[in-house]
Amino acid sequence: MTVWDRPEPPTRPVPLDRERIVAAAVALADEGGLEAVSLRKVAARLDAGPMRLYGFISTKQQLFDLMLDEVYAEFLPEGPPGDGLEALRTLAHRTRQAALRHPWLADLLGGRPALGPNGLAVGEAALASLDGLADIDTVMRAVETVNAYSTGAIRREIANLRAERETGLSQQDWQRASGAHLTKMLATGRFPALTKAVHDGADVDAEASFATGLDWVLDAVAARLTPPPPPPPA
Incomplete structure (x- = not known):
C-alpha cells in the first residue's frame, strides 16, 4: 500500500x-535538510504523539514521498505550461527555482517516478507538451533527457551552495584561497586544456549556466523529434 492509499489520520485529540x-x-x-526530518520530530512540532503519525505513515520514505509531492506543485506554472519544448523549458526552470527554495529537494530528484497527484500532474504536463511531435517512445526519451540534465545541474548547484554554507567560503572566497595551488599546478604544463579554461573562459553565474545547458539539450532533443507517420488509409 502506498502512502496515497492510506486514510487521513484521526483528528483527535x-x-x-x-x-x-x-x-x-x-x-x-x-x-x-532531510537529516532533520523524522516522524518523531514532525509529531513533536505538531504537539502530537508519534504513534498517531505511524498509523498514517509507516516509514520515513513515505514521509519523503509526501514532501516531494508537495513541492512538485511548485513546478507547474499558474497557467498552462505552454506547448512543445517551451513547456519543458518552463518546467526545468521552475524545478530549479523550487530546489533553491528547498535545497533538500536535490536529494530526492531523479529517483523512482513520483506517484502523488502533483508528481503525476508534472509528468502529464511534460509528456502532453510533446504529444503528436513524435512517437511515444521518442517523447518519453526526450522528457527523460531533459529531466536528467536538470537533475544533474541542480544537484551540482545545490552542492556548491551547501559547500559555501558549511565552509563559510563563497565561491569567490574559495577561488582566492585555492588560487596559489591552482596556479602552481597549471604552471607544470600538464593541464593545457584546464589552463586555457581558467585563463580564457568566461565566468558565468549558475542561472546563466543552467539556461545555456538547457538550451543545448533542448536543441538536441528538437533534432530527434519527428512526427509519427500517419495511419494507413482505411
Missing part, C-alpha cells in the same frame, strides 16, 4: 491531517 503533517516536515527540511 490534536487536529491532524495530511496537509499539516507535510507542512511540518517541509519546514523541518527547509531548516535543517
Whole structure:
C-alpha cells in the first residue's frame, strides 16, 4: 500500500491531517535538510504523539514521498505550461527555482517516478507538451533527457551552495584561497586544456549556466523529434 492509499489520520485529540503533517516536515527540511526530518520530530512540532503519525505513515520514505509531492506543485506554472519544448523549458526552470527554495529537494530528484497527484500532474504536463511531435517512445526519451540534465545541474548547484554554507567560503572566497595551488599546478604544463579554461573562459553565474545547458539539450532533443507517420488509409 502506498502512502496515497492510506486514510487521513484521526483528528483527535490534536487536529491532524495530511496537509499539516507535510507542512511540518517541509519546514523541518527547509531548516535543517532531510537529516532533520523524522516522524518523531514532525509529531513533536505538531504537539502530537508519534504513534498517531505511524498509523498514517509507516516509514520515513513515505514521509519523503509526501514532501516531494508537495513541492512538485511548485513546478507547474499558474497557467498552462505552454506547448512543445517551451513547456519543458518552463518546467526545468521552475524545478530549479523550487530546489533553491528547498535545497533538500536535490536529494530526492531523479529517483523512482513520483506517484502523488502533483508528481503525476508534472509528468502529464511534460509528456502532453510533446504529444503528436513524435512517437511515444521518442517523447518519453526526450522528457527523460531533459529531466536528467536538470537533475544533474541542480544537484551540482545545490552542492556548491551547501559547500559555501558549511565552509563559510563563497565561491569567490574559495577561488582566492585555492588560487596559489591552482596556479602552481597549471604552471607544470600538464593541464593545457584546464589552463586555457581558467585563463580564457568566461565566468558565468549558475542561472546563466543552467539556461545555456538547457538550451543545448533542448536543441538536441528538437533534432530527434519527428512526427509519427500517419495511419494507413482505411
